């Protein structure tokens with residue numbers, strides 16, 4: 013990954029909006045945008061909340077970052093933030109399997125962003141989707157390559173109570189439909205589980221997924237596979253597709269897939285002093301097979317991915333630096349301060 017790979021110049025003189033600016037991925041997008049010289053209008057639900065204070069410490073923030081109060085269902089708040097912008101990075105979303113808390117804000121919030129972007133006549137909207145909008149289809153063989161043409165099966169998501177994947181799929185579909193109708197140039201980035209250093213003070217869901225294997229709270233690992241990617245690479249991919257005029261459509265942004273058994277093995281090798289589980293919770297079924305995610309579209313644009321070992325290493329070191337995970341020299345000292 014090298015920002016020089018981005019084809020069209022820097023962001024000086026350009027103003028962009030990032031929704032949910034204080035979140036894990038969005039904070040990294042804001043950081044990279046400021047480093048590129050952009051002026052950033054970040055939306056947060058509460059600009060005075062200490063959980064957003066890290067944004068003000070970013071290089072360039074003092075002169076080129078402003079925070080705007082906006083809930084996803086507050087059209088006027090989003091409109092005020094997006095007004096005068098050249099581009100929008102729509103990253104805010106609930107992350108929950110509670111249908112009521114997930115679907116309405118994810119879907120109608122995304123529609124609000126597209127409408128406000130159309131009214132502001134922005135050059136491009138980059139939407140943070142999820143592999144959850146791609147892979148959930150029981151009828152797709154795990155032997156076929158999963159690329160940007162794949163969509164999750166909405167009925168399957170509903171029937172299995174995967175309301176997060178349902179909400180992200182409907183939100184992305186709605187974004188495409190509305191963007192077409194309103195003449196908005198939309199590009200989507202589709203990450204799997206995102207790892208790496210947190211800029212915000214607390215864990216998000218994907219870093220919590222690693223934390224539980226070091227804190228002693230997970231006594232076994234599940235018989236499942238997930239793909240992983242470094243947060244810096246995800247943020248970079250957002251800038252890359254924003255700044256590359258020819259970019260279009262969806263971009264899967266995935267480095268590699270690991271069975272949970274492989275994940276805990278890497279963690280144990282890197283951090284042998286933590287109480288990392290060695291037993292699978294499913295001793296009956298064969299090991300779950302990997303999905304074959306393709307990030308070829310991004311690689312063709314010059315994207316280089318951080319190896320998964322480095323992503324996991326950076327995640328753990330960051331949790332230690334933030335004081336969320338105790339630094340252990342023997343197993344018994346692993347602790348959570350959350």
Ligand SMILES: CC(C)(COP(=O)(O)OP(=O)(O)OC[C@H]1O[C@@H](n2cnc3c(N)ncnc32)[C@H](O)[C@@H]1OP(=O)(O)O)[C@@H](O)C(=O)NCCC(=O)NCCSC(=O)/C=C/c1ccc(O)c(O)c1
Nearest residue numbers: 107142143144174176204205221234235237238239240293
């Ligand atoms: C997000 C994670 C990975 C979190 O995992 P984590 O908290 O570590 O839990 P876990 O270890 O997977 O599961 C713990 C147990 O709960 C069960 N469980 C997990 N999710 C569910 C569910 N939706 N319904 C029923 N049981 C569940 C597991 O079977 C485990 O049981 P056991 O085997 O220990 O008995 C998981 O809940 C999940 O895949 N959820 C669906 C997607 C989602 O909610 N994502 C949130 C943001 S991340 C995102 O957007 C992308 C996720 C993604 C999905 C598929 C990929 O292949 C991939 O690479 C990445």
Ligand SMILES: NC(=O)C1=CN([C@@H]2O[C@H](COP(=O)(O)OP(=O)(O)OC[C@H]3O[C@@H](n4cnc5c(N)ncnc54)[C@H](OP(=O)(O)O)[C@@H]3O)[C@@H](O)[C@H]2O)C=CC1
Nearest residue numbers: 032035036037057083084104105106117142205206216218
């Ligand atoms: N982390 C991952 O592994 C993956 C994440 N994604 C997607 O990336 C995006 C960011 O995820 P991530 O950074 O991990 O998540 P975080 O939970 O760290 O950030 C989510 C952000 O969305 C904001 N938000 C949530 N609900 C609302 C709402 N109703 N109105 C306004 N803002 C809201 C939150 O604001 P507040 O601080 O006020 O709560 C927060 O800033 C999401 O769209 C997610 O679906 C996709 C694939 C994988």
